[in-house]
Amino acid sequence: MTDQSGRFATGTERVKRGMAQMQKGGVIMDVVNAEQAKIAEDAGAVAVMALERVPADIRAAGGVARMADPRVVEEVMNAVTIPVMAKARIGHFVEARLLEAMGVDYIDESEVLTPADDKYHIDKSTFTVPFVCGARNLGEALRRIGEGASMIRTKGEPGTGNIVEAVKHMRQMMAEIRKVQNMSRDELMAEAKNIGAPFELLLEIHEKGRLPVVNFAAGGVATPADAALMMHLGSDGVFVGSGIFKSEQPAKFARAIVEATTHYEDFSRIVELSKNLGSAMPGIEISALEQADRMQERGW
Amino acid sequence: MKIGVLALQGAVEEHVRMLEKSGAEALSVKHPHELETLDGLVIPGGESTTISKLMHQYKLTEPIKQMGLAGKPLFGTCAGLIMLARRIEGVSSCHLGLLDITVRRNAFGRQRESFETALDISGVADDYEAVFIRAPSVTDVGPGVEVLSSVDDRIVVVRQGHLLGAAFHPELTEDHRLHSLFVTMVQDSMKMTTI
Numbered sequence: 456m457t458d459q460s461g462r463f464a465t466g467t468e469r470v471k472r473g474m475a476q477m478q479k480g481g482v483i484m485d486v487v488n489a490e491q492a493k494i495a496e497d498a499g500a501v502a503v504m505a506l507e508r509v510p511a512d513i514r515a516a517g518g519v520a521r522m523a524d525p526r527v528v529e530e531v532m533n534a535v536t537i538p539v540m541a542k543a544r545i546g547h548f549v550e551a552r553l554l555e556a557m558g559v560d561y562i563d564e565s566e567v568l569t570p571a572d573d574k575y576h577i578d579k580s581t582f583t584v585p586f587v588c589g590a591r592n593l594g595e596a597l598r599r600i601g602e603g604a605s606m607i608r609t610k611g612e613p614g615t616g617n618i619v620e621a622v623k624h625m626r627q628m629m630a631e632i633r634k635v636q637n638m639s640r641d642e643l644m645a646e647a648k649n650i651g652a653p654f655e656l657l658l659e660i661h662e663k664g665r666l667p668v669v670n671f672a673a674g675g676v677a678t679p680a681d682a683a684l685m686m687h688l689g690s691d692g693v694f695v696g697s698g699i700f701k702s703e704q705p706a707k708f709a710r711a712i713v714e715a716t717t718h719y720e721d722f723s724r725i726v727e728l729s730k731n732l733g734s735a736m737p738g739i740e741i742s743a744l745e746q747a748d749r750m751q752e753r754g755w
Numbered sequence: 756m757k758i759g760v761l762a763l764q765g766a767v768e769e770h771v772r773m774l775e776k777s778g779a780e781a782l783s784v785k786h787p788h789e790l791e792t793l794d795g796l797v798i799p800g801g802e803s804t805t806i807s808k809l810m811h812q813y814k815l816t817e818p819i820k821q822m823g824l825a826g827k828p829l830f831g832t833c834a835g836l837i838m839l840a841r842r843i844e845g846v847s848s849c850h851l852g853l854l855d856i857t858v859r860r861n862a863f864g865r866q867r868e869s870f871e872t873a874l875d876i877s878g879v880a881d882d883y884e885a886v887f888i889r890a891p892s893v894t895d896v897g898p899g900v901e902v903l904s905s906v907d908d909r910i911v912v913v914r915q916g917h918l919l920g921a922a923f924h925p926e927l928t929e930d931h932r933l934h935s936l937f938v939t940m941v942q943d944s945m946k947m948t949t950i
Contacts, residue, residue, distance in 0.1 A: 462873070463870040464870055465867070465868065465870045466867075467871055469871055469886050470870060470871055470886060470888060473869075473886050473924060473927045474866055474869065474888050474889070476765075476766045476800075476927065477766060477800050477834075477889075478801075479764065479765060480762070480764040480765065480767065480801075481764045481802065481805060497808070499805050501801070501802045502802070535804075536804050536860065536861070537804050537805065538865075538866065538889065558865045558867055560865055560866035560889070561866065583867050584866060714812075717764065717809060717813075718785070
C-alpha cells in the first residue's frame with residue numbers, strides 16, 4: 456500500500472519481514488497484564504505476546520480459546536515500548552483485522568487458540584501488519600509463507616514445558632532445508648507436490664539454503680538451557696509462553712532465559728545464570744496427552 | 756581492517772554481509788574484550804530497549820563509549836542510532852551519548868505505519884531504497900552534526916566526524932552504498948592514527 460503521494464509504501468514484504476529480522480537473537484514472552492509486560496521488558500524481552508491466559512492455563516481451562524479481550528491487549532500496549540504481538544484463531548481473519556485496527560505490531564495466527572476454520576488459514580498477504588505462524592515441517596512453513604506469513608516458529612507442544620516437540624520440529628525443518636538445497640533442480644517439482652509446498656518458495660530454499668523469513672523456536676521452552684538448545688539447532692530466537700510466569704521467580708527466570716539466548720555458546724555462563732532460579736514450570740509428558748489435546752495437530 | 760557488528764540482538768548477519776560486500780572484514784562481537792581489536796563498530800537495528808539493557812548488563816556501554824571517544828568510527832542504524840544519541844526525547848538519560856543529536860523513538864508510529872521510501876542521501880545516493888521499521892527520527896542536531904538526509908522535515912541520516920547514524924535499516928536491502936561510506940570512514944581514521 457502506498458500513500459497519496461506514492462512515496463511511502465507500508466506493509467511491503469521487506470517492511471513486514473524486516474520487523475521479524477529486528478527480533479533475531481531475542482526472546483518473546485507471553486504476558487497477561489501490564490505488570491507482567493513490564494517484568495518482561497525489564498528482563499530484556501524483544502517483544503511481548505499479549506494474551507488473556509498463557510497456554511498452560513488455556514490447556515487447563517479447556518473449552519474454546521479465542522482472541523484476547525482488546526482491553527488486555529491495550530493495557531499491555533500502553534505499558535511497554537517494545538513491540539506487542541497478539542494471537543488470532545487460525546482462519547479467523549476478523550479477529551486479525553481487529554488486532555490490526557488496534558495497532559498491534561505482529562499477529563500470531565496460532566494453534567494455541569481453538570481454530571475458527573477447519574480448512575483454510577488467513578490470507579495474510581492482504582494485511583499491513585505482519586504475521587507469525589507455527590509449523591512442524593518445511594511444507595507447512597512454506598504454505599504459511601505462501602499465504603503471507605513474515606515469520607515462522609516451530610509449533611512444539613504449547614503449555615507443556617516439554618521441549619521435545621520443538622526440537623523435533625526444528626530438526627525436521629532444518630533437515631528438509633538441507634535436503635532441498637542438495638536436490639537437483641529437476642527433483643524440485645515432485646518434492647513440492649510431496650510436501651505440499653509452493654514450488655517458487657521451494658526453489659528459493661534450493662538456491663539460498665535457508666527460509667526466506669526468520670524462524671523462531673516455540674512450544675515447550677521452560678529453562679535457559681532449553682532456549683540455548685534451540686539456538687544451537689538453528690533458531691533465530693525464542694518464544695517463551697508459559698515458561699516465565701509459571702516459574703517460581705519470573706523476573707529472574709526471564710533475565711536468565713534472555714542471557715542464555717544471547718550467549719548460547721557460553722556454557723559456563725549458562726551454568727552460572729541457571730543457579731538458584733527456583734523451580735521451572737511443571738512439565739507434561741507428551742505421551743500423557745490425548746490426541747485431541749495436542750495443539751500442534753491444529754493447522755492445515 | 757576489522758569492523759565489528761554488535762551482536763546482542765537484531766539484524767547482525769545482515770550488517771556483516773553488507774560490510775563484506777563493501778570490502779571490509781566483518782565479525783559479530785558480544786564480549787567487551789572483542790572490541791579491542793576493532794577499527795570500527797556497527798550497532799545494528801533491533802529493539803532499542805533490549806539492546807540498551809543488554810549493553811549495560813553485559814558491561815559493553817563503557818568500552819564502546821571509549822572506542823567512540825578514541826576516534827574509532829561507529830555506525831548506528833535505527834536502534835543503534837538511539838544508542839549513539841546524546842539526548843532521547845522523554846527520557847532523562849542516554850546510552851552512549853556520543854552523537855550530538857536529540858532522537859524521538861518510534862517517531863513514525865507503530866509497525867502498521869512502518870514504510871519504505873526512496874531517499875536522497877547527500878554524497879551517497881539520490882535513490883537510496885530505505886526501509887523504516889518502527890523507526891526513530893532526529894529532532895535536533897548540535898553544531899558539529901551534518902544532516903545527510905531527511906524525510907519531509909524529519910532528519911533520518913546524520914554524520915558527526917567519525918560517527919554515522921541512520922534511522923532506517925540499510926542492512927535490509929542489497930544497496931551497500933551507505934556501508935561503503937562507513938568503510939571509507941574507517942579507512943580514513945586508520946590513516947590518521949598511523950600518522
